[in-house]
Amino acid sequence: MQRVSGSWIFIIIMILIDLYVFQAVKVIMQNTSFKLRFSVFGAYWIFSAAAVATIALIPFFNIDHWNKTFRTYFFAILIGLFLSKAVTVIFLIIDDLRRVLQWGGGKLFYQYIHGEPFRAAGISRSAFMSWLALGVGGGLMTTLLYGFTNKYRYQLKKIRLPFPNLPASFKGLKIIHISDIHSGSFTDKAAVAHGIDMVMKQNADIILFTGDLVNDRADEMNNYTDIFSKLHAPMGVFSTLGNHDYGDYRRWPSADAKAENLERLKQLQKDMGWRLLMNEHVALERNGEKIALLGIENWSAKSSFPKYGKMDKAYAGTEQYPFKILMSHDPSHWDAEVRPQYSDVDLMLSGHTHGMQFGVEVPGFKWSPVQYVYKQWAGLYEEANQKLYINRGYGFIGYPGRVGILPEITLIELV
DSSP: OHHHHHHHHHHHHHHHHHHHHHHHHHHHTTTSOHHHHHHHHHHHHHHHHHHHHHHHHGGGSOGGGSOHHHHHHHHHHHHHHHHHHHHHHHHHHHHHHHHHHHHHHHHHHOSEETTEEOOOOOOOOOHHHHHHHHHHHHHHHHHHHHHGGGTTOOEEEEEEEOOTTOOGGGTTOEEEEEOOOOGGGOOOHHHHHHHHHHHHTTOOSEEEEOSOOSSSOGGGGTTTHHHHTTOOOTTOEEEOOOGGGGTTTSOOSOHHHHHHHHHHHHHHHHHTTEEEOSSEEEEEEETTEEEEEEEOOOBOSSTTSOBOOOHHHHHTTOTTOSOEEEEOSOTHHIIIIIHHHOTTOOEEEEOSSGGGGBOEEETTEEEOGGGGTOSSOSEEEEETTEEEEEOOOSSOOSSSSOBSSOOEEEEEEEO
16 A cells, blocks of 8 residues: 555656646747647657556556566666656756746836836746756756666776785785675676676685675575676685665565575575675785784664674774774765774775766766765775775666766775
């Protein structure tokens, strides 16, 4: 019942947006032939009605049984259309505010013209703003469609991080950092395998994965364990859990079923040869010198995400090591707990944000809407002697694409 009522609220919002955007369509078509107007108006309302009908009927279908590829793109296009129209509405509201101010100004300051009462005529909507609004909305939709082609376009980012307290034996240590695989979203096994081949060609000393192996269920990995089992390194493959790994965003028939799913997820990582760190640490040794690698369960400073991690438990016993690396899925953990309480954690590795899979990155500048939620959201951050690196994610979730923020494989060299 809650699902159905939620759908109707969304439907009402969609209809209001459609009616509002249609006013701009009428403006730009007002000087065209009747035949063209009829065709454009008809096409507009056919697509709008189809979208509304789809949302209305979805609660009555078991969409889990739909073909995964079809389901993924279908909902992405539907949401893309909604977002594009929503952006269009923003520009139209700006134009309507202009019209209201212009009309109000006329009534307030020009009540009389040559002694005669001022009768303000209706101020028409700007054709320029209508074109601009529809152009921006259409451009966004086109960009989102283009982004479908980028979701497996893995980029290798190489970064050298200097640390004065790094033991001599670990100078030049090469770390592969990946995060947010989200195997439940994959539809192209060959493309995923190509990314793993890229990882292995780097000949890293150690591979670190910082959570979100699946979207919800452990069985999402069934078709991909053979690929990710190929990950290996001289010092091992280590992993942590992300917020999606717990199955918190899915309805389970029972608490036992949910717990069993998590245990399967842990076991399959073990079967792949990965060492899952659950609020614990291990010592990494080279030529008799040691550093500490800590891994905690998901810990977020955001109220909408869980705090399963126990940093005090993972940290206990690491005081003896001169250098510490922490794997923690959510980057908000850095400012909220790590920096204030664990100032000797030299490097923290995170993921989680995906860079929102949408943004702009050019030399010297990066922007994504996610930065208004997360202070640290992609790449390298430094405070005093501590460093945080946030991987942009290997996979994707929700939107099956990437615009500006490409999937990432990070090669970190400690110097």
